[in-house]
Amino acid sequence: MANRLEYIDLLKVFSILAIITIHAFMVWQSAEILNGVLIYSFCEVVRFGVPVFLMVSGALLLNREINIVDFFKKKVNRIVVPFVFYYILTAFVIVVLLNTSHNQVENIFAFRWYFWMILGVYLSLPVINKYVQNSSLNELRYFILLFVLAAIFYQITYYFKIEQYLYLTLFLSPLGYLILGYYLSKKTFNMSANKIVMLALVIFIVSTVIKVFGHQFNYMMITDDYVANTSPILSSWLDVSIFQIMQASSFFLMCKYIYETDAIPFKSIKKVLQTNVISKFVLSVSRSSYGMYLINLIPTFMFYYYIQPLDFTGTQVCLLIIALSLSTFFITWIIVVILGRIPFIKNLSGYY
Template sequence: MERVRLQYIDLLKFFAIFSIIALHVFLVWPKAKVMGIKVYSLSSIVRFGVPVFIMISGALLLNRDIEIGSFLKKRINRITYPFLFFYIITFIFIALTNHTHEQQNIFAFRWYFWTILGVYLSIPIINKYIQHSSLKEIEYFIYIFIFASIFYQFTYFFEIKQYFYLTLFLSPLGYLVLGYYLSKKDFNLSTSKMIVISIILFILSTSIKICGQLGYIPITENFVASQSVILSSWLDVSFIGILQAASFFLLCKSIYEASKGIFSPIKKFLESNIISKFVLSVSRASYGMYLINLIPTVIVYYYIQPMNLTGSQVFLAIPLISIIIFLVSWIIIVILCKIPYIKYVSGYS
């Protein structure tokens, strides 16, 4: 039986892949300033991308009847072949242009691949827990996820030595379970209230993250896995990061439930023929876009970054270049998915 495609999931993928591309563009100019403020601090606005992608996996893949062999074969093949294809393409590009890049190392190339690979290997185990638990019982996992985030963030910041081991929870698996939970949870609020609350929480969490980047609230700086007791990763597992990703997830989900009220025109716009097809296409191309966007970003780094733009010019250039790379990456993947044989490794699903 074919599963019904959830429109809000496609919208989440659309914004998540754009946020990742924009974050990579921000990294081209880490020191640019406008009125004494680092432009890079605004990258906190788009740091929800990877957590949201992991949450999507939880929403789509948990609480299903899984046969381990067929599940792993399907999922791992789907991400591995495109990964190897684009690794080779990127390696050749970097070699031919005489550039050096740390992601020539296959184990560093596109760290999200390695993260989601670990998530897929864990899903058959976590799935059993989800299948035999009520939403109330699943909240237990999420509570520890949030507690561990706050606890380790404080101990890291204050350099407190400790041996309290909760790393199973403070990991991508936390976002995986959170995504499933939020996809099923009914908060008994009107759609309009849910949207307003989600917007407020997203703005609040993002503002706090920006202040952390600027050094105004040091303890709220991004708390990533490489700064904790778990394996090296760039996954943001701070409490504020969790709040930002969760609020954005709920915002997109609630938008498609707005059949009436002040937010219903947004739903109608998203469901219009051209927009819905574009969102769907980007959603299906998102993994390939993630793998290919390094090449245009490297071009920007080597050919535009040396132009010594002013802080104001960088501030204006980042969103413009992000949109261009977003569209170029999408067009490349759409073209590749139409080529025989290549379509199987294009990352278009």
């Protein structure tokens, strides 16, 4: 296998597309289809985006020799500088060109919550890395087990309104996904790649269906509202429910082992992914993903203020979400690639 892991790039492509799609769903949060089915419920299908990004960070950054000074100069600057650049650009477009405002632009501390979360993760990473370096994969299962049990525990206590005092914030946090991603990237399973992909696909479908129905009927408290308002992670929109952990983990494994399978139709998918054009496209989007995340707010706001107020049927809204997601995906990719090739702007572009 090449030094650059193909499945990591593939995960980043699907994750940024998922995040952009979630933002497209938000444009029409109250839209309905099929006599009362809330269209926004289906955003749970792509809710794996942020958790998988965290898992990718764990797979890439953990168990490495880290010089704290060099780490902060390189890694932290690579997320902070583009954030400031795109914040100014977004504020200019929305406030000046569109002559409007938005609370996320007015309040820099709310703008792009993922940035603030990943910054905290990066600040914690040199410490967590020491734990991973001095632990075997079997020992890391302890952390992951507590991550999973904490997700189940808090979810049950919230659903049944049980007062509790057990404090497991350290485990029920972005660090859980970080270590989980590292673990799954290194773990070798005693089954064929074909079986792993098939099993992961089944788990992904089951967990996604549960999340969609849970959001629609609010009967299991598994939406991100639960996480943001009632979990120990108070100011974050990161979903740490057990079903989100299942969804993100299974998707991670599908992408990892799709390159090793030889079963139909997975073999055909692998063949397409490894063609010259697609592999170059996947690599390019992977390198652009952070910049795409930071800039995708601009086209989303344009749709929100100019298209969302128009009258559409539920079916039309579904088609618009697909169109908005794909158009934003390709437009932001092209913009970031272009900015990444301009000498004095490339370091601001988020293209790496």
